[in-house]
Amino acid sequence: MCYLSNFSALTLRCNGCPVLSGTCPQSLITCPSRCGSKTTTVYAYGRKLSNSSMKICGDSYVCVNGSMNSGQSKVTISSQCCNADLCNSQNAPDLPQQSLNGKTCFSCNGMYCSNSLACEGDETQCFITTVDIGGKNVTMKGCSSKLFCGLNATQYLGLPLPGPGFGFGVYVKCCEGNLCNAAQSLRVYFVMLVPLLSIIVF
Structure with a gap:
């Protein structure tokens, strides 16, 4: 007892x-x-x-x-x-706008991936990924918090898995250093499923 x-x-x-x-x-x-x-x-x-x-x-x-x-x-x-009983009664607020941290990464605009993007807050990683959307490969690049550079990225994001026919399996590669995501041959660091990122092709 x-x-x-x-x-x-x-x-x-x-x-x-x-x-x-x-x-x-x-x-x-x-x-x-x-x-x-x-x-x-x-x-x-x-x-x-x-x-x-x-x-x-x-x-x-x-x-x-x-x-x-x-x-x-x-x-x-x-x-x-x-750490108190029922202390999570309120929803967490949106992450506020973060200040620029001095790091830059390549980003894509359509077929062109030579744009530079200023990173914010704790976005200390550059990433590159190819998204399969309906049989079409779309390249994405940008800035990311190190938080997502692990095998449990979907767990951190809390997003649902894509349904049949969506095909948003995203293999993301992270690196450190300014504009380090220029090459396609970066080591794969994590797998991430983010259906909502399909907005980049609209």
């Missing part, structure tokens, strides 16, 4: 809404140490396209902030984690 009592004292009651959506009926969940709220926002040409939030336990992949920017499209993640 003492063991069970001690265990319950180490857990928190948190608001739960595990699926990214505009609205979600909240439920109560039990978490081992922290409650969390994460918001994912997608932009196209500087205009917000979508904003989705989730509320779950404050695991390591939830309590993160970062962005990935191709110049034409951008995905940001903002999170808030806390």
Whole structure:
């Protein structure tokens, strides 16, 4: 009995809404140490396209902030984690506009990938990727937070897997150094599935 009592004292009651959506009926969940709220926002040409939030336990992949920017499209993640019962009642706000960090990466405009893009905040990585959209290969380049340069990028982003016929499997290659994403032969660092990035071909 003492063991069970001690265990319950180490857990928190948190608001739960595990699926990214505009609205979600909240439920109560039990978490081992922290409650969390994460918001994912997608932009196209500087205009917000979508904003989705989730509320779950404050695991390591939830309590993160970062962005990935191709110049034409951008995905940001903002999170808030806390260690009190039901402390995640509010959605995490959008990641605020970050200041330029002095790093530059190549970005693409249609078939041309010689544009330079000024990176923001903790976007310390340059990336290059080829997106298969309906049988058409589209190259993307830009700036990314190091957060996404791992095998769990989809977990960090919290985006759903693409449905049949979408084909948005994106193999992304990261590198450090200004304009280091010029070549196609960079080492693959992570796999990322981002259906909403299809906006670059519209």
